Amino acid sequence: MAHGKAKALKGGERIMEGYRWHAKVSAACALILGCALLSLPVSAATTLTVGKASATSDALVPVDIGYELGIFQKYGLDLKIVNFTGGSKMDQAMAAGNLDISAGDGTEMAFIAKGLPMRAVCMVSGPPSFLGIGVPWDSPITSVEQLKGKNIGISSPGSFTEWLARELARNKGWGPDGVKPVAIGNGATSIIAAFRQHLVDADVGGVATFLTMEESKVGRLLVPVSDYEGSIASGTLSASDRLIQTNPDAIRTFLAAWLETIRYIRANKAETVKMKSRITQLPESVVSKVYDLTIGMFTSDCKFDPAALATLKRGFVELKFLDTPPDMSKLYTEAFLPH
Numbered sequence: 211m212a213h214g215k216a217k218a219l220k221g222g223e224r225i226m227e228g229y230r231w232h233a234k235v236s237a238a239c240a241l242i243l244g245c246a247l248l249s250l251p252v253s254a255a256t257t258l259t260v261g262k263a264s265a266t267s268d269a270l271v272p273v274d275i276g277y278e279l280g281i282f283q284k285y286g287l288d289l290k291i292v293n294f295t296g297g298s299k300m301d302q303a304m305a306a307g308n309l310d311i312s313a314g315d316g317t318e319m320a321f322i323a324k325g326l327p328m329r330a331v332c333m334v335s336g337p338p339s340f341l342g343i344g345v346p347w348d349s350p351i352t353s354v355e356q357l358k359g360k361n362i363g364i365s366s367p368g369s370f371t372e373w374l375a376r377e378l379a380r381n382k383g384w385g386p387d388g389v390k391p392v393a394i395g396n397g398a399t400s401i402i403a404a405f406r407q408h409l410v411d412a413d414v415g416g417v418a419t420f421l422t423m424e425e426s427k428v429g430r431l432l433v434p435v436s437d438y439e440g441s442i443a444s445g446t447l448s449a450s451d452r453l454i455q456t457n458p459d460a461i462r463t464f465l466a467a468w469l470e471t472i473r474y475i476r477a478n479k480a481e482t483v484k485m486k487s488r489i490t491q492l493p494e495s496v497v498s499k500v501y502d503l504t505i506g507m508f509t510s511d512c513k514f515d516p517a518a519l520a521t522l523k524r525g526f527v528e529l530k531f532l533d534t535p536p537d538m539s540k541l542y543t544e545a546f547l548p549h
């Protein structure tokens with residue numbers, strides 16, 4: 211019995227020794243595998259240079275918000291955001307091959323027809339509720355009907371704001387000379403000076419500008435432009451021809467991240483207002499009002515609305531961007547929209 215017991219113990223020791231050997235081998239293999247994994251190259255994020263026609267436009271700020279939240283990074287994108295002081299300068303950068311994505315007004319699509327090497331890939335926003343008509347604080351004007359025959363400030367001749375001023379006259383049936391556009395620039399200081407010197411009776415500009423003026427009792431918002439301009443693609447995202455040809459998946463990924471950002475903005479007003487206030491340097495009280503006015507303008511799927519495109523098509527000729535109406539189907543694509 212004793213001999214059998216000793217034999218059993220030796221057998222058990224051999225089994226335990228085997229377990230210990232396997233454990234050492236497993237640990238060594240794990241260490242080797244871990245080192246091998248560490249030595250593998252890490253997939254780098256795709257870098258996209260994104261141009262914005264304006265640093266603070268309500269239709270374009272989601273690019274900054276999505277980047278600050280890390281949404282674009284989550285999709286494997288690293289954005290280099292470049293802010294421009296107008297669509298023309300942004301278009302020049304796109305023509306020079308310096309941009310992958312541009313974010314601007316729908317009117318930028320007219321320049322695709324003129325050879326700008328890009329294609330619109332997302333209708334960001336519909337009726338431009340981020341733009342409005344403002345009047346001096348002490349103005350007797352309380353409705354748009356009172357603007358007939360009045361001087362209305364615009365940013366520059368041939369601008370989107372001039373077209374919107376003329377659209378008011380057209381929609382109200384006042385005729386081609388129903389209002390008198392006056393170029394005063396689009397800076398807040400220029401508008402304030404024009405109001406104080408009574409150079410204009412009203413101005414077409416950002417609703418945030420007029421809501422900020424209300425706090426200092428210099429000017430006030432009369433109506434958002436969307437009150438009379440019901441269907442237009444006011445904001446678009448476009449991809450360069452080069453990116454379309456070389457990395458179409460990056461466009462799909464960018465649009466997926468953009469739409470997730472829009473969903474976040476819709477669901478989180480308080481957080482969005484704080485972030486946007488920091489980005490635009492506007493008081494949270496103003497940004498909160500702008501949020502309520504503009505949140506409904508964002509599309510939830512990036513798809514191009516036929517009626518909005520028809521309005522743009524007419525506008526291209528009226529703004530004298532183009533001599534004849536273009537084939538709109540050649541200016542945009544929905545091929546990169548997330549399924």
